[in-house]
Amino acid sequence: MFKINTMNGHERMSTQDLLLAIEGAVRAGETEFEIAASGQHDIGGPLWNQAGKKLVFHVTNAGQRVGSMCLPNTEIMVDGSASADVGWLNAGGVITVKGDAGDTAGHCSAGGRIFIGGRAGTRSGSLMKHDPLYEEPELWILKNTGSFSFEFMGGGRAVVCGYDSEEFDSVLGERPCVGMVGGVVYARGPIADYPKDIKCTELNQEDIAFLKAGLDLFLAKIERPELKSELSVWEDWKKLRPLTFEEKNAKPAGRVTIKDFRLQEWVKGGIFSDVAMDDFAVHNTISTGLYRLRVPSWDNGKYAAPCEFSCPTGIPTQLRYELIRQGKLDEALDLELQYTPFPGSVCGSVCPNPCMEGCTRGTIDEAIQIGQLGFLSALRPVAPPAKKTDKKIGVIGGGVAGLSAAWQLARKGHNVTVYDDGEKIGGKLEQVIPRGRLPHELLEAELKRIEAVGVRFVTSCRVDKAVFTKIREENDAVIVATGGHKPRYFQWAGKELLTMGLDFLKKVNRGEKPSVGKQVVVIGCGNSGMDTCRAAFDMGAESVVAVDVQKPAAFKEEIEYVESRGGKLVWPFVTERITRDGVYANDGRFIEADEVIVSIGEEPVLDYLPEDDSIEKFRGSWLVPSTKDKSILRGVFAAGDVIKPGRLTDAIGDGIKAAYYANQYVMKEDYVPFPEKEKIPGDRLSKAYFEKCHHCELGDPQDDHARCVSCGNCRDCKMCLESCPEKAISRVENEDGSWRYVSDSERCIGCGICAGVCPCGVWSINDNPEPIKMYRTYIK
CATH class of the missing domain: 3.50.50.60 (FAD/NAD(P)-binding domain)
Structure with missing residues (x-):
């Protein structure tokens, strides 16, 4: 139990210090709190226990906004009365005030329950709302409310029991439910007036069942169980709700509609009937089906991920990681062998891995370990084809x-x-x-x-x-x-003194151990030049200098290796002539050498x-x-x-x-161009969904499946499924275990949330391309 008294003599603890003390206690593992407050505000939220334990607060003399933004698994009990804004923006907590509550109790509440054991002030229940993904909020009041109660209410349920309120003309105060568009208000006792777009009815069985189920808990929380029989006379209760769209737009019997007038009274078939088959239906801006302004498209695999696009071999690394996510490691490793017979010799050993340079994850922290992943496929067997052709x-x-x-x-x-x-x-x-x-x-x-x-x-x-x-x-x-x-070189003076780098490397790899000078100059700072430098050191050279006319084009790690053995790179160095003593540049510089090897490419x-x-x-x-x-x-x-x-x-x-x-x-097949994919545009990807790894130590390459963004390819995160406000998206599993997401055109309103939340850029939202065949030119 964490206890705190906010008065020390005549010194009052500030709200900030109190809230910081409470937060520190929560982080330390405390779950039960006894707060002797002195008007401090915002006590009780938003807080949560990391282990998922319930937080319980006992508060006396609470100030404004007690339980503001209160989270699920939190309960607050206030002895006596509380100031304004009790449960403001409540998001799931259970808040009990045993006495009266000030103005705007339950204001903007979106979840949880608020129990008031006395009266509530002006604008109580205003702007309550309900997210259909969560339980609806509830506000229970034992006595009555002030004026403008439940103003602009959009969801949830409010219960005003009207106990000890005989002196009032209305238990809901003056002008209740103004602007109300959703939710239900149950009231016991007189109701003076309410707007025309609010309907007041008797309770049905569903309403009674709700009140019965909640009344015992409410009375127990405010410690008034003896009132149950008095409050359970359901004939004393009324229910207020907003009119539906259809009720608001109901037409009086016998009234001629604009459509009927256009088709029958003004011009038969309508003024444009010669060119259009207009049904004169009025469609809202937000529509489904044919009349949507925009339509979504699940473009899984339409674009190449940056790694795949940057790889000349075209290896789809993002698909390898998807297989690993599904627990299909063997299939993931075999997938690379569909593209290359050299996953170990090239991808895992000598390739510069341009795929990793293009990797989206590299713009967040570290690129995915694609080269090492390739190495895992190096020794996997591949069966010969089951069927042979005669070609x-x-x-x-x-x-x-x-x-x-x-x-x-x-x-x-x-x-x-x-x-x-x-x-x-x-x-x-x-x-x-x-x-x-x-x-x-x-x-x-x-x-x-x-x-x-x-x-x-x-x-x-x-x-x-x-x-x-x-x-x-x-x-x-x-x-x-x-x-x-065929080695390439320029017509330098002294070219006959050159050793061809390609021939030299071939001799080394054949094990011939060709002799080499003590001081070697290699013309060329590309990768073949670095290989030549490495081989020269291996064959006994004491010093090796590589020269080039431009910045060295070799891979960084190859340059670092040569330099680690004492090699030097000199550039820009425009070779002019070769002598038995070394190499001259066109600016007069001279590098001493007893052997010059050229390695600037082959044809x-x-x-x-x-x-x-x-x-x-x-x-x-x-x-x-x-x-x-x-x-x-x-x-x-x-x-x-x-x-x-x-x-x-x-x-x-x-x-x-x-x-x-x-x-x-x-095979004498019809010509079809080699399939090429467009690189996925960067603005389609939502990198914010992927947590940055600060100074992390990378594990085994196959474990990077959690870090891979899966650019352009569905990772089955179900974010679109859970975010669609109209529940228009469904997940369909194919016979082979793969899946696809489908949007129901009769439910989809084209809002584009699916495209907005997809971290992988799979969903697109485009203008509706389907023509509305209203004009007679469509008639065949």
Whole structure:
């Protein structure tokens, strides 16, 4: 029990100090309070116990607004009388005043019960209201009220018992129920007058049942149980309620309506009957069905989430997290394998994860751990297709783009063979990416999985024009994905002294341990340049300096790794000439070196393609496939770095598209463009619904399902269902366990609340597109 006396001698405790003391006691776990007040206001609300225990207040000499904004699970008992505004904005508490209450008792009450053991003042019960999602408020008064009672009442029930009120002409005072639009007032005793739009009736059985059920509790709370028999003579009671819309607009018998006058008296059929079939019905601004001004649309999956849109591979991470929310972790991990055969080697290891850069959650606190989530799919098995087709497809190039296309086509049941001139399959993942960035055993495991779904590898196969012709003849379609393997460099003076970075990295990955100088300069500060720096250190270089004409384009973590080993990056540095002593810039700067390695990119070698004028090339080096279907010849499609240099994830995405069109071609299907999604507009998302994580330690990536905003995809939070004021939205579960939300046009008023509350941007609200077929031009 928390007891407090607000008078210390002649010193009175302020309201603020009293309320702070009460709040502190609630936080400390106190649940019962004895307050010897001295007119302080706002005692008793809004407060709640974190463990859900009931809070009980015993108050003497309460001031104004006792129980204001009182919350459920709170009870306040006031000995004697109380000042004005008892239970102002009551939201669920039980408030008992054993004596009289001042003016505006129960003002704006929206929940809970208020019991007055005496009289209530002017404007008591004014602006009471009822949210249909919660129990309606109740106001019980033993005696009578002052004037203007229940003014602008909008909901709830009020009971005025009229006890000991014989001297008054009206137990409701003068001008009660002015502006009342909802709720019910029960009164026992005389009622002098009330507005014309209020109806006064006898009680029905439902009314009597309500009063019977509540009277015992009321009398017990105010400690007057002996009055039950006197107050239970139901013939003494009346019920006041506002007229309904229909009652207000009832037409006298025999009166001609405007519609009838227009159709029958003025012009037969109406003045515009030659062009319109007007029914002359009057529709409110707020309407349902055809006459809604706006209509909602559940656009689940219509837009790509920023992570999906930013990922060239197109992996829908938000759908993976939705499966995890449903407890389907295995399905979530398998979903990524529908898009890539390299969830571990690329997504989890060497990809810069542009998906995480685009992640909406990153604008709140930290991006979702998409790369690590991908790594969880690295070693999952994939069964070969249950059915095989008789189609054969040849893929020239065993790098990421070619293997991505092969993976997609093999899983459709086609017979796929990959031809590569390397001793081992894998392209730059095998030949160039340093083992420190990509564990070799992980790559080998993912290559074996590609073989396991039915892809056949042919290594050490040098494709020339004759071999290309043979591959084309033996297959129903061919995909060209030989990548970029010809190092690029400028015609610098001393270029003959250069070591080619691509050749150097291939030797390192083959285990040849090529010799390297003690002081190395690497021309190029991109990712391949950083890989070259790393390899140079691994092969024994004592110092490595990377130079570039512009700000380094390599990933931040790759730059940091090189710098952690003592490497330096110098830019802008425009190389002018290479000598046996080092490298000169065009501004005279000199960097000493006994070996200079160039690593500024590669271009494809396409000498195996036929001499055909229809094969278009950019700058004579890169293929320009058809914008329609990525083909360069009939039945021959291109993917990856043969089109333009890119990241590994770009190559995977390009392989998916090439496979899509190759499958259409061999199956002789009607042409359908590759499906592309529009990125969800940021203003559709309600990030405010997601709590910011301050300095949080991120857990396992699969646990991020609670943090994922699920942009553009329904997370089944049911917020729209619970917020729709007309209950027009319903949730429909499909046979496969998925769901959809449906809006009933006959109940929906087009208010747009569903679109406003949806945190994921799934609901849209648009102007009603359905034409009102009133004009005769619609008649067929």
